[in-house]
Amino acid sequence: MALAPSSIEWALAVVFLPLAGALLCFLAPRRAAALGLTIAALTAASTLGLTLEVVVAGTQRTVLGGWGAPLGIVWLADGLSVTLMAMTAAVGVAVSVYAAAYFRDEHTERAFFWPLWLLLWTALNALFLSADLFNLYVTLELMGFAAASLTALGGSAAAVSGAIRYLLVSVLGSLFYLLGVALIYHACGTVDIALVAACIGDAPRPAVQAAVGVMFAGLMLKTALFPFHFWLPPAHGSAPAPVSAVLSALVVKASFYLLLRLWIDVLGGGGRWLAELLGLLGAAAVIWGSVLALRQERLKLLIAYSTVAQIGYFFMAFPLALAGDSAAWTGALYLALAHGLAKAAMFLTAGNLMRFGGHDRIAELDRAVHRLPLTLTAFTLAGVSIMGLPPSGGFIGKWLMLEAAFRQERFGLAVVMLLGGALAAAYVFKVVGHAFTPAVRSRRERKIPAAMEWSALLLAVVAILLGLTLPMIWPLLQIGGPAAALSAAGAATGAVA
Amino acid sequence: MTQPVFWALVGMALVVIGLYGLIVHAHLLRKILALNVISSGVFLVFIALARRAPRDGAAISPGPDPVPQAMVLTGIVVAVAATGLAVALIVRLRAMTGRTTLGDEADN
Amino acid sequence: MTPPGYRQGDGRNAGGQAETAAGARARGQIPSWARASIALLLLALFGGLALAVLSLSSPAPGLSEAVAARIGESGVSHPVTAVLLNFRAYDTLLELVVLVVAMIGAWSVGTARGCGGDTPGPLLRHLPRLLAPLMVLAAGYLLWAGAHSPGGAFQAGSLLGGVGILLCLSGRPLPDGLLGWPLRLAAMLGVIVFAALGAGVAALPGGSPLGWPPDAAKALILSIELAAMLSIGFILAALFAGGRP
Numbered sequence: 001m002a003l004a005p006s007s008i009e010w011a012l013a014v015v016f017l018p019l020a021g022a023l024l025c026f027l028a029p030r031r032a033a034a035l036g037l038t039i040a041a042l043t044a045a046s047t048l049g050l051t052l053e054v055v056v057a058g059t060q061r062t063v064l065g066g067w068g069a070p071l072g073i074v075w076l077a078d079g080l081s082v083t084l085m086a087m088t089a090a091v092g093v094a095v096s097v098y099a100a101a102y103f104r105d106e107h108t109e110r111a112f113f114w115p116l117w118l119l120l121w122t123a124l125n126a127l128f129l130s131a132d133l134f135n136l137y138v139t140l141e142l143m144g145f146a147a148a149s150l151t152a153l154g155g156s157a158a159a160v161s162g163a164i165r166y167l168l169v170s171v172l173g174s175l176f177y178l179l180g181v182a183l184i185y186h187a188c189g190t191v192d193i194a195l196v197a198a199c200i201g202d203a204p205r206p207a208v209q210a211a212v213g214v215m216f217a218g219l220m221l222k223t224a225l226f227p228f229h230f231w232l233p234p235a236h237g238s239a240p241a242p243v244s245a246v247l248s249a250l251v252v253k254a255s256f257y258l259l260l261r262l263w264i265d266v267l268g269g270g271g272r273w274l275a276e277l278l279g280l281l282g283a284a285a286v287i288w289g290s291v292l293a294l295r296q297e298r299l300k301l302l303i304a305y306s307t308v309a310q311i312g313y314f315f316m317a318f319p320l321a322l323a324g325d326s327a328a329w330t331g332a333l334y335l336a337l338a339h340g341l342a343k344a345a346m347f348l349t350a351g352n353l354m355r356f357g358g359h360d361r362i363a364e365l366d367r368a369v370h371r372l373p374l375t376l377t378a379f380t381l382a383g384v385s386i387m388g389l390p391p392s393g394g395f396i397g398k399w400l401m402l403e404a405a406f407r408q409e410r411f412g413l414a415v416v417m418l419l420g421g422a423l424a425a426a427y428v429f430k431v432v433g434h435a436f437t438p439a440v441r442s443r444r445e446r447k448i449p450a451a452m453e454w455s456a457l458l459l460a461v462v463a464i465l466l467g468l469t470l471p472m473i474w475p476l477l478q479i480g481g482p483a484a485a486l487s488a489a490g491a492a493t494g495a496v497a
Numbered sequence: 498m499t500q501p502v503f504w505a506l507v508g509m510a511l512v513v514i515g516l517y518g519l520i521v522h523a524h525l526l527r528k529i530l531a532l533n534v535i536s537s538g539v540f541l542v543f544i545a546l547a548r549r550a551p552r553d554g555a556a557i558s559p560g561p562d563p564v565p566q567a568m569v570l571t572g573i574v575v576a577v578a579a580t581g582l583a584v585a586l587i588v589r590l591r592a593m594t595g596r597t598t599l600g601d602e603a604d605n
Numbered sequence: 606m607t608p609p610g611y612r613q614g615d616g617r618n619a620g621g622q623a624e625t626a627a628g629a630r631a632r633g634q635i636p637s638w639a640r641a642s643i644a645l646l647l648l649a650l651f652g653g654l655a656l657a658v659l660s661l662s663s664p665a666p667g668l669s670e671a672v673a674a675r676i677g678e679s680g681v682s683h684p685v686t687a688v689l690l691n692f693r694a695y696d697t698l699l700e701l702v703v704l705v706v707a708m709i710g711a712w713s714v715g716t717a718r719g720c721g722g723d724t725p726g727p728l729l730r731h732l733p734r735l736l737a738p739l740m741v742l743a744a745g746y747l748l749w750a751g752a753h754s755p756g757g758a759f760q761a762g763s764l765l766g767g768v769g770i771l772l773c774l775s776g777r778p779l780p781d782g783l784l785g786w787p788l789r790l791a792a793m794l795g796v797i798v799f800a801a802l803g804a805g806v807a808a809l810p811g812g813s814p815l816g817w818p819p820d821a822a823k824a825l826i827l828s829i830e831l832a833a834m835l836s837i838g839f840i841l842a843a844l845f846a847g848g849r850p
Contacts, residue, residue: 008807008813008814009807012804012807012814016800016804019702019796019800020800023705023793023796023797026709026789026793027786027789027790027793028786062813062814063813064694064695064813064814064815064816065691065692065693065694065695065813065814065815065816065817066812066813066816067675067691067692067816070668070671071668071671071672071675071692072692072693073693073695073696108713112709112712112713115709116706116709116710116713119702119705119706119709122702126699134693134696135693135695135696135699138696138699138700138703139699141703142699142702142703142706145703145706145707145710146706146710148710149706149709149710149713149714152710152713152714153713160714179654183657183661186661186665186666186667187661187666188666189665189666189667189668190666190668204657204660204661205660206653206656206657206659206660207657207658207660207661209653209657210653210654210656210657211657213653214654
């Protein structure tokens with residue numbers, strides 16, 4: 001290896017390091033936590049290396065096996081993919097620190113959490129890097145299996161049944177996606193994203209429409225877009241806290257990312273009808289998810305329904321972007337990033353409260369604010385970002401989308417966004433309010449390790465700070481935008497869309 | 498209708514039949530079987546269409562396209578892994594609750 | 606895809622009778638008009654998918670020429686093996702990882718409860734002694750044949766998995782010395798060898814990840830396939846057993 005690693009080595013590291021770490025943790029379960037933490041730090045460092053490489057030199061291509069596009073598989077690291085990898089790394093490090101404390105006394109869970117979690121990280125990075133539709137299918141399945149197994153680690157009947165439902169949905173979604181890949185391969189003779197994008201205009205219309213239909217249906221199922229959200233609350237609500245954090249913050253984003261890639265890079269902005277449908281479902285998800293979140297009595301389910309609502313916002317960008325308004329995409333991506341950080345922080349705080357009082361019933365939070373001030377601060381800061389108040393990342397994302405909605409006079413969408421924010425404020429304050437009031441019954445109390453409080457707080461603070469870093473992240477998101485992807489050559493360029 | 502197209506249509510029919518089974522049956526083992534029917538359908542579509550006549554002016558046909566075959570082989574292994582994992586989870590659910598269907602779980 | 610929020614009644618009874626009763630109740634939750642409309646919707650879906658297939662009946666684009674043109678550099682002569690272990694080797698690596706994830710997931714859920722059956726009958730007690738060596742031999746042949754004709758690591762691995770299941774069914778316990786890390790290593794050997802070689806060749810001058818140098822490709826592919834076969838066989842048997850040892 002040369003003194004300064006090249007982009008190929010960074011890309012190799014972000015996939016192979018967590019993979020090697022997972023295998024090591026599985027081989028030496030007793031040292032799993034120490035090994036896992038080390039690997040998490042190294043993976044995050046490699047992600048940073050790759051991100052800097054992309055910032056400096058533009059989109060990075062890695063030709064696996066040296067064969068090149070139609071015959072072999074290509075990795076593509078552009079602004080969009082490294083941004084999501086960076087979010088994964090931020091959440092990943094915090095969750096790893098948290099999990100080391102969370103699972104300290106539970107031998108079996110610890111022995112299996114670390115390999116599965118590092119494999120999930122492998123799958124996420126592999127998914128964000130891949131520029132090959134079939135390879136993406138394999139990474140989707142890898143992610144789904146790791147996520148479902150992690151859900152079952154909760155051990156309760158609810159967790160196992162949530163995991164089964166999740167696995168069934170995940171496999172069904174992937175199979176739909178694969179059916180689309182099969183049709184595209186037989187229409188275009190390739191599964192490389194750039195080459196497919198170049199051919200899709202001349203391919204037989206019905207085949208392309210069917211392929212897009214089944215692929216989008218499968219990915220919507222996996223992203224839990226209303227009305228396909230039924231599997232999400234049971235799975236995210238019954239998994240162990242660090243797992244819920246990862247599922248809500250990262251796994252759901254991965255399938256959304258893939259939808260976005262297909263929409264922008266393959267379809268070049270896609271059809272009007274489909275965009276309007278996605279926007280409508282997104283709006284319904286915002287309202288439905290928020291109302292149900294407000295009605296929950298258990299904290300983790302409230303947070304899970306809040307995820308259902310937040311996913312809705314991402315999809316409302318589809319109709320807004322139709323007019324070529326790239327600010328709508330940036331807004332949705334910003335929301336996705338902010339949601340990833342804030343939602344992970346929220347689930348981690350829920351884990352603290354659950355361990356502290358032995359339950360997560362909102363009405364019995366019993367002055368938790370006096371006893372776990374750091375945890376409640378983290379929850380409130382994360383809530384600020386979820387509501388979309390300044391100066392949080394959530395505010396910037398919502399602002400960009402609202403601006404786009406007003407510019408295009410889509411007042412219906414704007415009203416839904418504002419209403420969703422108000423409902424979010426209502427459910428966040430419902431929790432905070434109960435944390436200030438004494439409960440009728442007093443509960444057992446367990447000490448919370450400092451690592452579990454601080455990791456949640458740091459994530460929430462980053463979600464807030466994200467609002468101040470727009471000047472840095474905006475240009476990063478533009479690196480290798482749609483314009484670059486549409487040219488089949490796709491050489492290492494830093495074209496600005 | 499050529500043979501590849503016929504078998505691809507059969508594959509699509511399997512997908513739809515499997516989907517019906519997945520929706521209407523509550524027993525989890527049946528759901529797993531339904532998913533396997535769907536995946537067989539997808540694989541059949543993928544493989545069958547690879548036998549279509551090659552592009553005009555192509556060199557002497559070197560046989561059916563090997564790339565979809567390799568992809569389907571990968572898909573089969575993934576499907577086997579999914580089935581194994583799902584059955585392990587179902588066995589666990591049954592050991593804990595005596596049920597082999599999904600319902601509303603009571604809070605634990 | 607059960608609708609959210611339908612009740613299952615009392616599910617705490619474990620008897621087979623109660624199972625079917627609960628199943629029938631659950632099935633009763635989907636009235637026949639709903640089933641009919643589901644069927645109609647799916648029929649429409651089939652119509653759309655069939656149209657898609659029919660629109661593809663024109664001459665096929667594909668990669669058979671590209672594969673044929675470069676198979677000489679791949680180290681094997683069978684096109685499917687060349688795609689699996691050279692052109693698209695990365696897919697195959699991830700697929701081995703998928704198997705490992707499934708096994709770790711199954712192990713995390715609980716301990717294996719043996720392969721069913723109380724005491725194996727005379728057939729199961731004696732047959733493995735005869736069959737197991739033959740199956741291992743056949744697996745070895747399939748592995749070797751994969752380079753030039755149908756066969757390869759997955760077919761051979763499934764056969765080995767069959768051997769494992771047969772031994773498990775015949776009630777032969779694993780030796781205690783194997784129960785710790787040797788077993789775990791066996792499951793991961795394929796991924797370890799594959800990933801280590803794949804990352805290693807990237808360090809060669811002018812090399813790329815998973816890019817086998819043409820003159821070493823045959824040996825590299827065969828060693829990967831050997832390790833993959835062992836892991837696949839082991840993981841399939843472990844998934845059959847259904848939990849950690």
